[in-house]
Amino acid sequence: MQHESSNTKLLIEQCQQGNQLAEDQLFRLCYSQVAGICRRYSRSKEESEEMLNDCFFRMFKQLDKYDPSFDFSPWLRKLTVNCCLRYLQKYKGRLSFTEWNDDLIDGKFSENKLPEAKDLNYLDLLHGLPEACKTIINLFVIEGYKHHEIAEMLNISVGTSKSNLHRAKKLLYDMVERAGKGKLKLKSNHGR
Amino acid sequence: MEDNLFNKIRESEELYCHVEMPTKALQDYKNYASSKASVNGKSSKRFFWGLLAALLLTNGFWLSKTWFSSDNNISPQLSTLQVSRDTIYITKEVYLSDSDQSGLDISDELENLKNDLKQQRFKFNQERVQFSTIIKDLNSTIASISSLGRNSLLSLNGIASNRNIQTAETDNTISLLEDRSTINSIGTLKNLEISLIDYKEDKILIPLSPIIIRLNDKMNIVEFLKPKSFTLLANTGIVGQRSNRYSPLSGNQFGFGFTSLMTQHWRYNINFDYFKLNGEYEDGDVLPTIASPSAPPGSTLEEVYVTQSGWQGSFGIDYLFRPIKMIRPFAGIYYQNRSSNFNNILFKFEKDGSGELELSSPNTPRINQSLISLRVGLDINLLKSVDGFIGINYNHNLSTLENSLLSLNTGLYYHF
Structure with a gap:
């Protein structure tokens, strides 16, 4: 899905015309991308599957609105993220944001060298974060949204977005340090 | 340092983002989609029934209120x-x-x-x-x-x-x-x-x-019969002719007409239609008023191909069952006069051992028939001044009790 071939566009065109076989093929083609995003936002494997199904349901429903002159992958990514956020927002307690006072967060981070990504799956660390912090990290670091965009998406203030990101970093550094000392047992909720 | 942490997260994302698709994932999704579609359908139905119930409740409340109010009248009668x-x-x-x-x-x-x-x-x-x-x-x-x-x-x-x-x-x-x-x-x-x-x-x-x-x-009869409105109609349809002796003919017709309301339920209808029928007979003698050419020696008549065309005019009345509704069933009875002739009559003879022989019959006389026509159908309101209709006509020959015609017509009314 990184570089769309003409076959992908043809497949999408067939899906837009209601071809069931093309829809199955597109599902298989997009599964990895959508599942990867859903895993980052979900808390469990079951939840991830539910998000994934919901995302695909919306994708096929909104495929008519997709403009083929643009790349499909970013469109799908944005749709999936929005779908995940909507899913999280359905459970109000899950996505409640607090603007953290900077004084309560130690501004200094560990100076220790961070382990390599191949030695430590940082995505597993994200699941140890509070839901709000995890969402902000996902949006800011991985999806690449700016604070004002995140604020708009989640209907929060820019300050709240920043403070949650700051808190997330602090918690992540703590987790990395504890993981290095063997005090933190990392486990994936997704059976990775 | 911060960027370093973020970069590590991004690297992890790149490294571990690939997710193998389980074999049952597609089937799970299909089950989910069908259940979701079903729920959406149920929601629509639920909304419809809810709305209907609300309307009935409102109506019931209004009716009971009216009933209660009218109950205070002693033996109210309608004048x-x-x-x-x-x-x-x-x-x-x-x-x-x-x-x-x-x-x-x-x-x-x-x-x-x-x-x-x-x-x-x-x-x-x-x-x-x-x-x-x-x-x-x-x-x-x-x-x-x-x-x-x-x-x-x-x-x-x-x-x-x-x-x-x-x-x-x-x-x-x-x-x-x-x-x-x-x-x-x-x-x-x-x-x-x-x-x-x-x-x-x-x-x-x-x-x-x-x-x-x-x-x-x-109302007196003059007022009843007095035209109250004027409507132009255009129609087209398919027609089939059946006789006890002939093979069926089939064809099509088109025409125009006028209608005029007498009351809200009754209307006049005058139609003029051109029709054309095609078919084949197995016996040349059955053709009315047309003598079959004598068969050449050693040959027998195999088939007769005919094309019949002509005009028919009908006059009658329709009764509209639900005159103020969008879809209005109607039934009508008409007197119809048809004037037609057989053109292109082709007698096909088979000569023993020497192939086929075809003879055309020129100058066929015009046939006039009187028919009684029964008609049922639906008027459908399409626009402010335009109605559509679809109907079935059964035309019965009054003189010979043969040549019954069945036609399916559709067309448009334009109300002036």
């Missing part, structure tokens, strides 16, 4: 005043109640009122208005009259059911009925001090003993 006009028929319900006037016969006075209305010569414009508009207009004309502080009530309710009624004349009639001088023309009521009061002022007293007046204005 009807039908006023006929060139193009309108308005039914007025008149309730008159007065404890002191109980049992008083004022039918003569209402006859006078009717005559007064008849003497008014309104110039009506032919204009179609929607039935709902008429109801709205008439509902707004409910008038109440109280007299001398006694418990009396005269309310005029109007219900017009002719969909070709005109707003202007409705208003005229209403204003006439609301006019104090007209009401004063009722002799008995002249002695009462009648004052029109605003319905909204809530000064209406509950009547105790209503006086009932029933007055029906019967």
Whole structure:
């Protein structure tokens, strides 16, 4: 899905015309991308599957609105993220944001060298974060949204977005340090 | 350092983002999608039934309220005043109640009122208005009259059911009925001090003993037959002819016609259609008025190919079952005259051992037939001035009791 071939566009065109076989093929083609995003936002494997199904349901429903002159992958990514956020927002307690006072967060981070990504799956660390912090990290670091965009998406203030990101970093550094000392047992909720 | 942490997260994302698709993932999704679609469908149905229930409840509440209100009237009876006009028929319900006037016969006075209305010569414009508009207009004309502080009530309710009624004349009639001088023309009521009061002022007293007046204005035959509206129609269809002796012929027809409403239920219909039928007969002798050419020696008649074409004119009446609805079933009976001739009659002979021989028969005489036609179908309101229709005609030959025709027609009406 990184570089769309003409076959992908043809497949999408067939899906837009209601071809069931093309829809199955597109599902298989997009599964990895959508599942990867859903895993980052979900808390469990079951939840991830539910998000994934919901995302695909919306994708096929909104495929008519997709403009083929643009790349499909970013469109799908944005749709999936929005779908995940909507899913999280359905459970109000899950996505409640607090603007953290900077004084309560130690501004200094560990100076220790961070382990390599191949030695430590940082995505597993994200699941140890509070839901709000995890969402902000996902949006800011991985999806690449700016604070004002995140604020708009989640209907929060820019300050709240920043403070949650700051808190997330602090918690992540703590987790990395504890993981290095063997005090933190990392486990994936997704059976990775 | 911060960037370093973020970069590590991004690297992890790149490293571990790939997710293998489980074998049952697609089937799971399909189950989910179908259940979701089913839930959406159920939601729509639930919404529909909920809305229906709410409407029924509202209606039930309104009805029970009306019932309760009317229950306070002692033996209310309906009195009807039908006023006929060139193009309108308005039914007025008149309730008159007065404890002191109980049992008083004022039918003569209402006859006078009717005559007064008849003497008014309104110039009506032919204009179609929607039935709902008429109801709205008439509902707004409910008038109440109280007299001398006694418990009396005269309310005029109007219900017009002719969909070709005109707003202007409705208003005229209403204003006439609301006019104090007209009401004063009722002799008995002249002695009462009648004052029109605003319905909204809530000064209406509950009547105790209503006086009932029933007055029906019967239309005479001339008024009944008088055309009230004019409609042009164009139709096309398929037609099949069947006889006890002939093989079936099939073809098509197209034509035009005029309709005119007599009342809201009855309408005239005049049609002119051109039709063309094709078919083949196995016996040349069965063709009426056409002599079969003598077979060449050693040959036998195998088949006769015919093409029949002509005009048919029909005149009749339709009855509309639901004249004010969007879809209006109708049934009609027509007298039909057909004038046709066989053109391109081809007699095909088979000669033993030497192939086929074809002979054409020139100059076939014109055939005139009288038929009685039964017609059923549906009128469908499409636009303000345009209706569509679909119907089936069964035409029966009156003279020979043969050559019955069945046709399926569709077309458009344009109302002027």
